[in-house]
Amino acid sequence: MNSKKNKEPLPTNRRQLLSLLAATSALLMSSTARSTPTAYKNDNLKDANFTKNIDTLKTLDPTPARSIFVIDHTLSGDGGGGHFFWDAQSTDSADDALVIKSNLSSTGRWHRQLQTKNLINVRWFGAVGNGITDDTESIDSALNSLDKAGGTLYFPDGNYLISKTVHLNKDNITLRGNGASRTTLTLDKDSTAEYAIYSDRSSSYKISELTVDVNQKNRANILGDNRRSCGIVLYNCNNSSIHNCIVKNTIGDIKNYSGVAFAIAGRSSRSTISDCSAINCGPDLTRKSDGFFISGEQILTSNCIADSVTDTAFVIESSRFSGLTGCTATNCSAGAAISHADIEHDSSGNFINGLSINNYNATVTGAISINIPIEIKSKTTLTNTVVSNVIITTKKGHGPAINARSVSTNNQITGLSLSNIRIKNSGTQGILAKAENLMISNCDIEDSNDASIQIDGSTQVLIQSCRAIQNNSPIAIAIIDSQKVIIKDSVIDCPPNGEWGIYCYGRETEVISMNNIITGFKNGDIGYDSGATITAMRPSFTKI
Incomplete structure (x- = not known):
């Protein structure tokens, strides 16, 4: 630094230097308070020199x-600075970040x-996070800088436009924000991207x-009728997790596919x-969207919330042990679905254990659908499904609270357990089921x-x-026919309006009633069609 021409453009007076040091110290204290990664090993900067940005560093x-x-990095206050050292022997490719x-x-x-090794801050690559500047290229560059073995891509506070x-x-990639809020x-608004974050056939x-805003208000017309837009989708991925994130404003296409906020799908x-x-999720019923969608094996959705979802809040499709x-699902078209549409494998061992549904409006599927929605030529089945600890309340429900039926004549639901379920004000039936080996226990339906x-x-x-209190049927x-x-x-x-406590239809129907308390029905406790x-077993055996 003997040449005056090549000297670092340092502050011209002591006041400017003190001001710069104060601003830098405030930035470092803020980073420490928020537990965010810093760009240097040593917080003691008293012996360090300063420069304005990456361009001035080059000079x-x-x-x-x-x-x-x-x-x-580039703009004042963009958060992309850091501590750099000179390596006279290095010939590494320059990326204007690391x-x-x-x-x-020349050398x-x-x-x-x-x-921290392999922890990369997107602002080091020029991402601004002001909601106006397109940060896509900076984020891609930051991703590409990660080692082949993976690493962490960190997003500080900000709104990153992509x-x-x-x-x-x-x-082995980690994407981490500084909190979903x-x-x-x-x-x-002009993007036609189908996914905000996506991966296919990778793991860990x-x-x-962080929050993902799919921006339905400004993008529905840009996408057209045949394109949807989703939030975070991991397809055919293993050993992965999504935690403490928000996805909002997703969009379905009009003709074929629902949008989705979160998906771990395929054979994950x-x-x-x-x-x-x-x-x-989903601006209206013509562009519907699911909240959470999983398919694969050993996939768990826990402690999640779906609010104002125009298709199904939680979907478990063609899965095993998931x-x-x-x-919780609030103001959603449907609360949850466990469905089977796999021509090669049975869907088995899936469960819902703890779900609260408030206000559903699905006319056909109802609040919870357990189904085989298509005709499958191979004899694959939906087996050993457990639904428990569920509360369903609604003011506007149109379909059944729980609808467990197959539309396929070749495939059936077997081994279904429904327990500890509370249902109030369902649109039609409380529980509507067609299955083999069906158990309904400790359910309260009103x-x-x-x-x-x-x-x-x-x-x-x-x-x-069970407890069945019936005012409206x-x-x-x-x-x-069971x-x-x-x-x-x-x-x-x-x-006063009830006619029968239990009524049996169909010539082949076989029912045993044991130790039930049946009261308040005008025509009697039990009625049946001829055949x-x-x-009926009460304290003493009675044959009807």
Whole structure:
């Protein structure tokens, strides 16, 4: 630094220097308070030199070897600065972020001093996060800088505008914001991207602490009728997690596919979505969107919220040993679905354990749908499904609270357990089911607009320790064309409008009623069509 011409443009007076040091100290204190990564190893900057940004760093004489603290990347206050040291032997490719080539020397490089190996801040690559500047290129460059073995891409506070999909194309990548209320990725109003964040056939992803805004208000017309736009989608991915994120304003296409906020789909496995929220998904019923969608094996959705979702809040499709626990759906078209549409494999061992649904309006599927929605030529089935600890309340529901039926004549639902379920004001039936080996236990169903429980075309059915209080339908429990049905230890009551506590339809129907308390029905406790076989067991055996 002997040449005056090549001297660093340092502050011209002591007041400016003190001001700059104060601003830098405030920035460092802010970073520490928020537990965000810093760009240097040593917080003691008293012996360091300063420069304004990456461009001014390039103009410095790099001899003798020294270290420089760069205040910003490009713009004042952009957060992309850091501590750099000169390596006279380096020939690494320059990227204007981690490695800087000097304008004054053809050999040697400025290297950013990293506090944590393979932790990359997107602002180091020029991302601004002001919601106006397109940060797509900077984010892509930051992703590409990660080692082949993966690493962490960190998004400080800000709203990062993206015009294309953030495509995760290597294993072991972590995307981390500074909290879902402080870090947002927003799809640009002119973007036609189908996904905000997407990966296919990779593993070990962690996405956390950020919000994705798909921006439906400004993008629905840009996408056209045949294109949807989704939030975070991991396809055919293993050992991955999405935690403490929000996705909002997703968009479905008009003709074929729903949008989705969160998806771990395809043949994914051993992955989780936890403590996340899907908000305002699908602008209307013509461009519907799901909240959470999982398919694969051993995938868990836990402690998540779906609010104002125009299709299904939580979907478990063609999966094995997958489910959801501790979740909430409010003002959604449907609360949840466990469905089977796989021509090669059975869907088995799936579950819902802990779900609260408030206000659903799906006319056909109802609040919870357990179904085989298509005709499948191979004899694959939906087996060993458990739904428990569920609360369903609604003021505007149009369909059944729980609808467990197959539209396929070749495939069936077998081994279905419904327990500890509370239903109030369902649009039609409380529980509508067609299955083999069906158990309904400890369920409390009140004020359904059709039968509290309706069993149709089923065999080997046990209804036990349930409470059916019926104000709006003449029949509390309806059994249709079903065999080997036992109803026991239940309370069935109807204020003045009820006709039958239990009614059996169909010549082949077989029902045993044991130790039930049935009161308040005008026509009697149990009614049946001619040909139905009904055995009523009270304290003493009675054959009807």
